[in-house]
Every structure is written in structure tokens, then in C-alpha cells.
Amino acid sequence: MRRKTDADRTPDMVALLCAVGARRDLDAYEALFRHFAPRVKAYMARLGGDGQLAEELMQETMIAVWNKADRFDPSKGAVSTWIFTIARNLRIDAFRREKRPDFDPNDPAFVPDDAALADAELDAREVSEQLHEAIAALPEEQAALLKLSFFEDQSHSAIATRLNLPLGTVKSRMRLAFEKLRTALAHFGDVS
Amino acid sequence: MTIRHHLSDDLLVSYAAGSLAEGWSIAVATHLALCPSCRRSLSVAESIGGDLLENISDNASVDHSWASVRARLQQAPKIAAGGTPETPPAGYSGGLPEPLRSYVGGDFDTLKWRPLGRGAYHIPIRTRDRETMVRLLRIPAGKPVPEHSHGGRELTLVLNGSFADGGEVFARGDIEDADASLTHQPVATPGTDCICLAVTDAPLKFRSWIVRAIQPFLGI
Numbered sequence: 001m002r003r004k005t006d007a008d009r010t011p012d013m014v015a016l017l018c019a020v021g022a023r024r025d026l027d028a029y030e031a032l033f034r035h036f037a038p039r040v041k042a043y044m045a046r047l048g049g050d051g052q053l054a055e056e057l058m059q060e061t062m063i064a065v066w067n068k069a070d071r072f073d074p075s076k077g078a079v080s081t082w083i084f085t086i087a088r089n090l091r092i093d094a095f096r097r098e099k100r101p102d103f104d105p106n107d108p109a110f111v112p113d114d115a116a117l118a119d120a121e122l123d124a125r126e127v128s129e130q131l132h133e134a135i136a137a138l139p140e141e142q143a144a145l146l147k148l149s150f151f152e153d154q155s156h157s158a159i160a161t162r163l164n165l166p167l168g169t170v171k172s173r174m175r176l177a178f179e180k181l182r183t184a185l186a187h188f189g190d191v192s
Numbered sequence: 193m194t195i196r197h198h199l200s201d202d203l204l205v206s207y208a209a210g211s212l213a214e215g216w217s218i219a220v221a222t223h224l225a226l227c228p229s230c231r232r233s234l235s236v237a238e239s240i241g242g243d244l245l246e247n248i249s250d251n252a253s254v255d256h257s258w259a260s261v262r263a264r265l266q267q268a269p270k271i272a273a274g275g276t277p278e279t280p281p282a283g284y285s286g287g288l289p290e291p292l293r294s295y296v297g298g299d300f301d302t303l304k305w306r307p308l309g310r311g312a313y314h315i316p317i318r319t320r321d322r323e324t325m326v327r328l329l330r331i332p333a334g335k336p337v338p339e340h341s342h343g344g345r346e347l348t349l350v351l352n353g354s355f356a357d358g359g360e361v362f363a364r365g366d367i368e369d370a371d372a373s374l375t376h377q378p379v380a381t382p383g384t385d386c387i388c389l390a391v392t393d394a395p396l397k398f399r400s401w402i403v404r405a406i407q408p409f410l411g412i
Contacts (some may be wrong), residue, residue, distance in 0.1 A: 026265075030258065037257055042250035059261055066265055077235055083240030088241065098214040098320045101291040103225035111365075113228035130238075132243050144209035150209040154200055159214050171202045178201040182236050187284040 013079035022070035134184035142177035197366035208237030215324025225289035226365035334382040344393035353386035
């Protein structure tokens with residue numbers, strides 16, 4: 001039997017998002033909104049937007065969550081990860097005015113994953129807990145680098161300049177951190 | 193197809209974080225289209241973003257935002273269901289993958305190549321970032337790319353044919369990640385022209401003074 005953790009006491013985000021996707025459940029959406037809106041707004045604000053822009057981008061993100069909820073696939077990952085990718089793409093568009101090149105799984109030249117692996121059902125909540133523990137266990141210098149990378153829109157060379165470290169050191173710390181996280185999740189499927 | 197040369201972790205993490213410039217991201221995303229193994233690593237990297245977002249500290253009230261978003265939802269038109277995915281034609285797997293195909297505006301059979309001299313051709317690709325130069329290169333079968341070192345990084349993704357460099361072979365889907373310290377001379381494998389995507393962050397430095405002299409005119 002699985003031990004009780006914080007995640008077990010919070011509302012089940014997967015169930016909420018699936019309710020929005022399946023039947024446009026407004027109560028479920030409100031619960032999701034109250035959980036994620038402050039986080040998405042803080043994410044946008046940390047990336048250098050003023051309060052007004054962060055608010056607008058947060059609202060765009062949350063409306064996209066409503067509109068695209070039926071495309072969420074719980075076997076592919078956590079709700080927070082799915083919302084992160086939506087926020088990230090809107091942010092690139094707004095702050096950098098660049099397109100974000102992405103692959104297209106319906107493209108005829110796309111090489112699909114082996115059926116066996118693609119069908120492997122992951123318990124998204126268990127994966128998230130495992131990952132969270134692994135991130136919490138990272139040495140401070142490695143965790144700080146991940147946060148700079150995800151929250152400050154800085155290239156690794158910009159991070160190196162800012163921390164006054166050689167670029168090679170930044171890259172090797174990043175590699176060490178990522179290797180640990182990948183290993184922590186390896187038994188959930190072939191992610192190594 | 194077995195890919196032997198994969199994305200480095202720093203590229204994957206930057207792409208997942210959204211901090212990688214558009215030019216590099218074209219090479220990363222096109223490799224991902226061809227490489228299920230790197231897509232699994234990408235989903236780990238994106239989960240890091242999810243975890244950091246989940247644990248960001250903020251307790252601001254959202255009552256006001258909720259009222260405004262709720263009103264916008266009720267005004268929003270009903271969303272049309274997403275189109276059914278196209279079924280890929282059976283057996284078709286060798287073309288230019290997305291997102292690259294859209295960037296160059298065609299597939300192998302419709303590309304408009306520009307001569308680069310010595311039988312090589314290229315197609316420059318426009319992006320909106322200011323730190324990269326992106327181009328599709330076609331190197332004639334059996335011929336070398338002029339020997340060069342870099343002012344910075346160079347990513348080379350093979351799309352057709354193959355090349356050998358430093359004792360290693362790079363074929364469709366393989367990505368070579370070269371930094372400023374490497375002077376190298378890739379040679380296209382005999383038999384087929386090698387088509388690859390090359391992304392650099394600074395003009396290439398050619399060793400030969402002749403190539404250097406005409407470099408400004410070639411735009412490489």
C-alpha cells in the first residue's frame with residue numbers, strides 16, 4: 001500500500017482536468033484555476049513581465065487550459081507539466097516574439113515510439129512525487145541552475161556569465177542534475 | 193533507423209525550459225521528430241518545469257482574475273473539435289520532418305537550392321532570433337565540406353545520406369554538436385549527396401584563405 005503524501009490530500013488535478021475536458025465542468029475548472037492561476041502568474045512575473053503583462057499571460061494560459069482540456073492525456077505526464085508547457089509556449093511568443101519550433105506527431109516523417117513503450121501506463125502522480133523528491137535532493141548549486149534555466153529565460157552562456165562560472169561548469173552541473181533526475185524516473189519506463 | 197548521435201542534456205533542458213533560441217530549436221525539434229529516445233528524455237525535462245511550477249511560492253488572491261476569466265469563458269465561442277489526425281501514408285518515412293519542412297517551404301523534391309561552389313548547395317532559413325544562422329546544406333557524395341573551425345557552436349543534423357567526421361559516421365537523424373575547439377572536416381559518404389541542417393552561432397572560420405576571402409560573398 002502506498003504511503004500518504006501531500007499529493008494525496010490535495011484535490012486530484014487529473015480528475016479535475018478530465019472533467020473539464022469531458023463535460024466542460026465549470027466547478028472543476030474553478031478548482032484548477034484557483035490552484036494554478038497564482039503559480040502561472042508568478043512564473044510569468046519572474047520572467048520579467050510587469051504585473052499587467054503577467055496577468056494577461058496567465059489569463060491566456062488558463063483560457064487555453066479550458067479550450068484544450070480534452071487533449072490532455074494523463075498517461076503522458078502530470079497536469080502541472082501540461083500547464084507548464086502551455087505557459088512556456090505563450091511566454092516565448094510574447095517575450096521573444098519567436099516561434100517555438102516543435103515536432104508534429106501527425107507528420108508522415110515523424111518516427112513513432114515502439115508500441116510497447118508508448119502503451120506503458122504510468123501513474124502520473126507517482127512519477128511526479130518521485131521527481132519532486134529527486135529535485136529536492138539535488139545539491140543547491142544544481143537546483144539553482146535548473147531554476148535559472150526554467151524561470152529566467154537565460155541561455156546557459158548567459159547563466160555562466162551571471163554566476164561568473166565557466167560555461168563548461170554550467171553545462172556539467174546541468175548534465176549531473178539531469179542525469180540524477182532521469183535515473184530517479186528510470187524504473188517507470190525506459191527514459192534513460 | 194538507429195540513431196547513434198543524440199541531443200546533449202544542455203540542449204534538451206534549454207529547449208524544455210523555453211530558453212533556447214529559435215535557430216537551435218529547429219535542429220532540436222527536428223531531431224526529436226526522428227528520435228523516440230530523446231522524446232522520452234524531453235518529457236523528463238518538461239516534468240521538471242511542471243514540478244518547479246507546482247512548487248513556486250505565491251499566495252496572491254485570484255478572486256478578481258477568476259471573475260474576469262469566468263466572464264471570458266462565457267463569451268468565448270464554442271470550440272470546434274480538433275481535426276482528426278491525418279493518417280500518414282504507409283511506408284512514407286524518408287521526407288523532411290516537421291518543423292523543418294515548414295521552415296524551408298517544401299520537401300526534398302521541391303527544394304530550391306542555391307549553389308555554394310565545388311558542387312555544394314545551400315538554402316538559408318530565416319528565423320526571428322539574432323544569435324544563430326540556419327541553413328540546409330547539400331554536400332556532393334564523396335566530397336568534403338571545407339575544413340573549418342568555429343567561432344562558437346555548430347549543430348549539424350543529417351536528413352539524407354551520411355557523412356563521416358573524426359572516425360564516426362553520422363546518418364539520418366544523427367546530430368553532431370561541435371564547439372569552438374573543434375577543427376573538423378566532415379566528408380559526405382559516397383553514393384548519395386548528404387543533406388543536413390546546419391545551425392551556427394557565428395560565421396564559420398575557414399582555414400583556407402581562398403575560402404575565407406570569398407566567405408562574405410557566399411554568406412556562410
